[in-house]
Amino acid sequence: MLLIPCPHCGDRPEIEFRNCGEAGIVRPTAADDAAWTAFLYLRSNPRGLHAERWRHVHGCGRFFTLHRHTVSDRFESAP
Amino acid sequence: MAETIIETLPPGTRLALRAAPEPAARLSGAFGVVLPPPLLTAAHGGKRAALRLGPDDILLLAEEGAAASLLQALAAVPGAGPVSLTDISHGQIALRITGPQAGELLNEGCPLDLDPATFPPGACTRTLFGKAGIVLWRTGAAVFHVEVARSFAPYLRALLDEAAADLA
DSSP: OOOEEEEEEEEEEEOEEEEEEEEEOOOSOOOHHHHHHHHHOOOOSSEEEEEEEEEEETTTTOOOEEEEEETOEEOOOOO | OOOOOOEEOOOOEEEEEEHHHHHHHHHHHHHHHHOOOSTBBBBEETEEEEEEEEEHHHHHHHOTTTTHHHHHHHHHTTTSSSSEEEEEEEEEEEEEEESSSSSHHHTTHHHHHHHHSOHHHHHHEEEEEEEEEEEEEETTTTEEEEEEEGHHHHHHHHHHHHHHHHHH
């Protein structure tokens, strides 16, 4: 089982967490179709380090950002 | 090996306290336990206990029937600041699991490391047992206190009984 490092609770089993998608998606302030399409639908889906939001839903309940390598599933510090 | 005992505890008072450390500390006197305890640990005195489950998430346990008077007393604390206090006494029930194999029994459905070195007496946390969210509090070397939503209690109890039969 994957151990996910929660900043408050330490390494915890993955079933306590929910993945909340890519981190750093900024909501557009202007009513611009292209910007909203990107905000709603376009994600980077990299092969490599991926910044992700996670929620420790069956634990402290907090949201936090982690960098996971999408090939090895290892959590690494920010590049 | 001594038997593992699973027992349902009598009803009690439970209050969900959401408060930053500073406002929580001002409620210590009214509750009778020093608030907030360090993260993921419980503080207790007499029949009352405070379980710090997250940075601003504290579960208060008290004797049966104390909810109304406690809510009144805690709300009356002057300058307590922004806190949220909710009576959840009837929403969940408590189980006590006692025995030298209590940790192994819980590990049948909960993947947490319950070794006394990493989860010592006094440690508490929200976690999962099977599909049910629980609050797990180690009250002694071989004693665990489990809080579970009332609707999940029959499911949890059935899983625990089955696990106990497997260990026996």
